[in-house]
Each structure stands twice: as C-alpha cells, then as structure tokens.
Amino acid sequence: MTTAAHPVAGRRLTANHLGIAVLLTAAYGVIPFAGSDYLLDAVLTPFLALALAALGLNLLTGYAGQVSLGSAAFLAVGAYAAYNFNLRVHELPFLVSLVAAGRVAAAVGVGFGLPSLRLRGFYLAVSTLAAQFFVQWALTKFGWFSNDSPSGVIDAPPLAVAGITFSGAVGRYLFSLTVVVISTLLAIRLLRSQVGRNFIALRDNETAAKVIGVPLLRTKLLAFGVSSFIVGIAGVLWAFAYLRTVEPAGFNLDRSFGILFIIIIGGLASIRGAVLGAAFMVVFPLLLSRLGAALLGDIFNSGVLEMSQRIVIGALIIGLLIAEPRGLIALVDRLAEPILRRFSRPLSRSTQS
Amino acid sequence: MSLVATSGGDALVLARTHERAAEAAREAEAAPPAAEAALVGGAPVPVLQLEGISLSFGGITALDGIDLAVANGEIRAIIGPNGAGKSSLLNVVSGLYRPDRGMVRLGSERFAHVPTSRLAALGVARTFQNLALFKGLPVLDNVITGFVHRRRAGFVRQILSTPQARREEAESRAASEDVIAFLHLDAVKHQLAGGLPYGVQKRVELARALVARPQLLLLDEPLAGVTLGEKQELAAHISNTRDAYGTTIVLIEHDIGVVMGLSDRIAVLDYGRKIADGTPDEVRSDQAVIDAYLGVAHEGETELVV
Numbered sequence: 001m002t003t004a005a006h007p008v009a010g011r012r013l014t015a016n017h018l019g020i021a022v023l024l025t026a027a028y029g030v031i032p033f034a035g036s037d038y039l040l041d042a043v044l045t046p047f048l049a050l051a052l053a054a055l056g057l058n059l060l061t062g063y064a065g066q067v068s069l070g071s072a073a074f075l076a077v078g079a080y081a082a083y084n085f086n087l088r089v090h091e092l093p094f095l096v097s098l099v100a101a102g103r104v105a106a107a108v109g110v111g112f113g114l115p116s117l118r119l120r121g122f123y124l125a126v127s128t129l130a131a132q133f134f135v136q137w138a139l140t141k142f143g144w145f146s147n148d149s150p151s152g153v154i155d156a157p158p159l160a161v162a163g164i165t166f167s168g169a170v171g172r173y174l175f176s177l178t179v180v181v182i183s184t185l186l187a188i189r190l191l192r193s194q195v196g197r198n199f200i201a202l203r204d205n206e207t208a209a210k211v212i213g214v215p216l217l218r219t220k221l222l223a224f225g226v227s228s229f230i231v232g233i234a235g236v237l238w239a240f241a242y243l244r245t246v247e248p249a250g251f252n253l254d255r256s257f258g259i260l261f262i263i264i265i266g267g268l269a270s271i272r273g274a275v276l277g278a279a280f281m282v283v284f285p286l287l288l289s290r291l292g293a294a295l296l297g298d299i300f301n302s303g304v305l306e307m308s309q310r311i312v313i314g315a316l317i318i319g320l321l322i323a324e325p326r327g328l329i330a331l332v333d334r335l336a337e338p339i340l341r342r343f344s345r346p347l348s349r350s351t352q353s
Numbered sequence: 354m355s356l357v358a359t360s361g362g363d364a365l366v367l368a369r370t371h372e373r374a375a376e377a378a379r380e381a382e383a384a385p386p387a388a389e390a391a392l393v394g395g396a397p398v399p400v401l402q403l404e405g406i407s408l409s410f411g412g413i414t415a416l417d418g419i420d421l422a423v424a425n426g427e428i429r430a431i432i433g434p435n436g437a438g439k440s441s442l443l444n445v446v447s448g449l450y451r452p453d454r455g456m457v458r459l460g461s462e463r464f465a466h467v468p469t470s471r472l473a474a475l476g477v478a479r480t481f482q483n484l485a486l487f488k489g490l491p492v493l494d495n496v497i498t499g500f501v502h503r504r505r506a507g508f509v510r511q512i513l514s515t516p517q518a519r520r521e522e523a524e525s526r527a528a529s530e531d532v533i534a535f536l537h538l539d540a541v542k543h544q545l546a547g548g549l550p551y552g553v554q555k556r557v558e559l560a561r562a563l564v565a566r567p568q569l570l571l572l573d574e575p576l577a578g579v580t581l582g583e584k585q586e587l588a589a590h591i592s593n594t595r596d597a598y599g600t601t602i603v604l605i606e607h608d609i610g611v612v613m614g615l616s617d618r619i620a621v622l623d624y625g626r627k628i629a630d631g632t633p634d635e636v637r638s639d640q641a642v643i644d645a646y647l648g649v650a651h652e653g654e655t656e657l658v659v
C-alpha cells in the first residue's frame with residue numbers, strides 16, 4: 001500500500017508489521033550466529049545487494065513508469081565512485097564515501113534521465129542503453145577510475161565504520177543488511193509522500209498529471225535520481241561487501257536485465273516484490289545446480305548450468321506472467337489471503353506496498 | 354427547470370414545448386445565481402474568453418474562429434454533434450492543443466498557447482472524456498494529488514516529514530476528505546481507482562478536479578456512459594458544486610435533457626463553428642441549431658417545436 005494506514009487494511013498492516021518484525025529479528029538475531037559462511041557470503045549478501053538494486057529500479061520503472069535497461073551502469077558508477085572517494089580523499093569515513101557514491105550515481109542517473117523528457121516507453125528503454133554502454137566503456141577506457149589497474153579491476157578496501165571493521169562474512173552481511181533496511185525505510189517514506197503519488201500519477205496518466213500540476217520534468221528527473229542513488233548504493237554493496245574484486249565487465253547488460261527480471265518476476269511497483277524477486281534470482285540458480293548435479297552428475301557442469309538456467313528462467317518468467325502478470329508477490333498475496341482471513345476480517349486486495 | 358433526465362431527446366423536445374411558457378415565468382422570478390454572481394461589482398468579468406480560436410489537424414478543421422465568453426459563476430454547456438470540435442475546444446483551453454490562431458484569456462492573462470503546467474495555478478481544473486484517473490492509486494490519493502500544485506515542500510522535506518511537509522499533507526488530506534464526503538465517495542476512498550465501476554470513477558475524477566477549488570471547471574462529457582440514476586446524481590453534484598463553491602463550469606454533454614436543465618447558457622458547435630450561443634430557451638428555438646443538431650436526429654419532432 002502506498003498510502004498511510006487505513007481502517008480496512010489495518011489488520012493486514014499489523015500482519016505485515018508482524019512479518020517484518022519476525023524477519024528482522026531473524027536477520028539480525030539468528031542468521032549471523034546460525035548461518036554458515038557459505039550462506040552469508042554466497043547467498044544472503046548478494047541477495048541483499050540485488051534486492052536493493054531492484055528496489056531502486058522499481059522506484060523508476062514500477063512506480064514512475066520509466067523503463068530503464070541501464071541499472072548495471074549505475075551499480076558500476078556507485079562501486080567505482082566509492083572506490084575513488086576512498087582512495088583519493090584521505091581519512092574520509094566510509095559511510096561518507098557510500099553516500100557520496102550514491103550521489104554521483106544519482107547525478108549520472110539524472111543525466112541519462114534527460115531523454116525521458118522527450119521519449120517514452122520502448123524508445124526511452126533503448127536510450128537508457130546508452131548509459132549501459134557508455135559507463136562500461138568509460139570505466140574500461142580511462143584508467144583513472146580504477147587507479148590504472150589492468151582491465152579496470154578494482155579491489156575493495158575493507159568495510160570500516162566508526163572504527164569497527166566489517167571484515168568477516170558475518171560483518172559484511174550485517175553491514176549490507178543495515179544499509180538495505182535503512183534505504184528501504186527511506187524509500188517507503190518517499191513512496192508514501194506526495195512524491196510517491198506523483199510517481200504513480202506520471203506512470204498512470206501523464207496528461208492528467210500535467211493538467212493537475214504535477215511537475216513532470218522535476219518528477220521524472222527525481223525518479224531517475226533517487227532510483228540511481230539507491231542502485232549506486234547497491235553497487236557499493238555488490239563490490240565492497242559481496243565480490244570485493246570487480247571489473248567493469250561484471251556490470252554488463254546481462255546484469256541490467258537480471259535486475260529488470262527481478263522486478264518483473266517479483267512484481268512491479270511493490271517493495272516486497274523486489275525483495276521476493278531478488279531472493280528468487282539468487283536462490284533459484286543454486287537450487288538448479290544442486291538439482292542438476294544430483295540428477296545428472298558430472299554432465300551438469302557450469303556451461304550446462306548457465307544454459308539451463310537461462311532456459312528455465314525464461315520459461316518461468318513467461319509462465320509466471322501468464323498466470324499472474326503482477327508477479328510473485330501477487331501470487332503470494334493471493335495464496336496467503338484465505339489463510340490470513342481466518343485470523344482477521346476481510347483484507348484489502350491492494351498489491352502495492 | 355428540473356434536473357430529471359429523460360431517455361431520449363425527442364420526448365423532451367415535445368415536453369418542453371408545453372413547458373416553455375411556465376418555465377419562462379419561473380425563470381423571471383428566480384434569476385439563476387450565475388446572473389447575480391456575474392454582475393457583482395458592476396460589469397460582468399468573463400472567467401474565460403476565447404477570441405477567434407481556429408485549429409486544424411492536417412486537412413480537418415476542428416475549430417473555426419470560435420469566440421466564447423464565460424461569465425463568472427455560470428454553468429455553460431457546449432453541445433454539438435460528434436466531431437463538432439467540443440473536446441478540441443477544451444483541449445485548447447487547457448493548453449493540450451495549441452490553436453493555429455486566436456487567443457485564450459483566463460482571468461487577467463491572455464495566451465496564444467495556454468501553459469498546461471500552470472493551468473492548476475491559474476485556477477482551472479478539468480476532467481476528460483475518457484477516464485483519466487491514476488488507476489494504481491487509491492481514490493483518496495487520486496484526490497489528494499489534485500491538490501499537488503499547492504505544495505511547496507521538496508522531496509527531502511517530505512521524506513524527513515518537516516513541519517511544512519506535514520502541514521501541507523494535512524491540508525491536502527483535509528480538503529480531499531471534504532470533497533470525498535461532498536461527492537459521497539467515503540465508502541470507496543481506500544480502494545484503487547482502477548477497480549471501481551465507471552460511474553464511480555467519473556465521480557472520482559470530478560472530485561480530483563474539485564479538490565483544489567478551481568475557479569473554472571471544464572467537464573468533458575461527465576455524464577457519458579453512466580447509468581440513468583448516476584446521471585441524475587452527477588448532474589445534481591455539478592449544480593451543487595456551482596452553488597456551494599461558486600465555481601464557473603464549462604460542460605460538454607450530449608444529453609440535451611440534462612443540458613437544458615443544468616446550464617445557464619449553451620453554445621452550440623457544428624463542424625468547428627459556433628452556430629448558436631444563448632440561454633436554453635434561445636438555443637432550443639434557434640433554427641440553425643434545429644437544422645444542424647436536433648433536426649438531424651429527430652426530424653419528426655422538430656416540426657412540433659418550430
């Protein structure tokens with residue numbers, strides 16, 4: 001729900017709040033102690049970074065209706081900007097470089113959002129490809145960005161905030177978790193404000209929005225800016241907390257599509273959908289490789305895995321979108337509704353939140 | 354005049370002939386509020402004035418030298434056959450179309466092309482012939498968004514919920530609740546606009562246009578496609594709006610019965626030209642109107658009127 005609490009959904013909101021409280025308790029209180037390094041490093045930390053990137057793209061595409069195929073570019077801008085702030089400005093606290101990196105990504109996002117003032121839909125999507133190719137090219141071409149390392153590879157310094165170093169798997173997980181939780185809370189606040197309504201107004205009827213007095217130009221650029229800011233922060237997590245060694249080639253068009261798939265599979269214009277979609281995209285390949293290895297043994301090497309992954313994900317997307325165009329989250333809500341109804345009175349069917 | 358709509362214009366034309374004398378007497382006693390409002394402070398000041406508006410699309414002339422003056426507080430209908438240029442006229446007034454020639458005067462400002470982004474600030478709101486709601490927003494949020502041009506707090510203030518942002522949110526929420534109550538939309542205010550029945554959506558669009566208390570309200574076929582019951586209700590809402598808020602209303606409508614009952618004055622368009630402009634009585638007995646409009650559809654009855 002994009003609106004503040006209202007009577008009909010009051011009970012649903014408390015159910016939601018309860019769910020979130022349980023999740024957060026588990027995420028902070030149980031997983032760091034019970035989870036293996038593999039779970040934290042290979043599953044949860046990338047999941048958090050992708051979920052945040054998907055949230056960022058969802059603001060732009062799901063809520064404001066501006067399609068972008070350049071998310072990976074903003075991940076890269078965030079990662080390389082944080083790297084350079086850290087490298088070149090001495091004694092700069094990491095949190096400051098994190099936020100500054102987000103701002104650089106936002107500025108680049110606003111720049112590449114300018115075509116949205118003239119272009120729409122498919123044409124806009126194609127023009128955002130420019131961001132994708134330009135950023136990747138610039139990071140490879142100009143050695144300055146990677147401190148002249150060959151092929152633009154950067155090694156992330158350890159994460160340290162206020163003297164505490166988040167070095168182990170647990171530390172990097174907790175750092176990512178905290179960044180994602182805070183960013184998500186801010187995004188929810190934004191969506192519940194008039195700006196959030198303006199985003200949806202822009203998406204649902206641009207002419208009516210204009211007539212009413214929604215500042216189209218500002219709203220569009222704001223959507224690009226805020227979205228790229230969040231994606232940029234996600235890029236910092238991806239590079240500093242998850243991979244720790246990244247190169248521009250890692251932020252390619254495939255990655256952009258991956259993030260777009262997350263929000264389509266999870267459910268457009270839904271924060272929970274972005275989280276669910278990211279979980280799906282991280283867990284699914286792992287499940288598939290386990291399953292493949294168990295069923296087929298050695299034949300199921302990484303080449304086969306990658307190929308089968310694409311085929312199966314493609315098929316799943318098509319199947320899902322036919323069954324439930326509003327994504328996994330709508331499916332979950334639909335399945336959960338009868339169960340929740342047993343405990344409470346009729347629920348709102350709204351899928352936004 | 355009554356607000357009761359009939360199923361067809363023809364029955365009405367008949368009925369009106371008999372009623373006319375009685376009506377004239379009644380109107381003389383109770384002058385419509387528009388006339389009073391317009392005359393406050395001496396000479397009537399038009400809220401909206403069109404001067405020689407012409408517009409064409411390729412070879413099609415949509416509007417041809419239209420002059421129109423809408424007085425403060427009046428309900429002015431624009432009628433005419435399909436394709437006569439009615440919607441184009443409203444699109445010119447709201448700046449969605451740029452006329453080839455002519456000027457639009459809104460209050461004290463005169464435009465060759467009305468700046469749409471300033472429209473709300475100029476005190477003009479409108480609804481669309483085809484629904485133009487924000488389907489993914491609940492009714493309440495649709496209406497609150499109608500207040501957006503009064504907002505000043507930027508997005509950072511909104512996220513941080515500064516006193517200014519909170520005050521603006523509270524103001525627009527209160528204004529929206531008012532309009533929602535006025536249009537009897539309380540029961541659906543938390544539902545997504547896109548899922549509501551057509552007639553209710555029309556009312557939500559009216560609420561969204563009304564919430565900012567515009568001086569001038571442009572309604573493009575607000576009663577089209579709604580059921581008979583809803584039609585009477587909506588027509589009553591429209592006239593209440595004028596009475597309660599003093600809003601000047603320009604209204605496009607095909608249902609002659611409703612138009613005759615609701616409007617103070619009627620302008621008739623045909624093939625982009627204004628062929629008549631006057632009180633319902635004058636228009637009803639205008640030969641050009643009968644030929645171009647009523648005459649085409651109801652030849653049998655027009656004879657009776659003439």
Ligand SMILES: Nc1ncnc2c1ncn2[C@@H]1O[C@H](COP(=O)(O)OP(=O)(O)OP(=O)(O)O)[C@@H](O)[C@H]1O
Pocket residue numbers: 410413414415433434435436437438439440441442482
């Ligand atoms: N955007 C446009 N592009 C091309 N032609 C247009 C456009 N808008 C209107 N027209 C043409 O201008 C003429 C007037 O159209 P308009 O929509 O103003 O008529 P209308 O009186 O509102 O008709 P209706 O009662 O059917 O709504 C029509 O011939 C229409 O085809």
Ligand SMILES: [Mg+2]
Pocket residue numbers: 439440441482
């Ligand atoms: Mg029309």
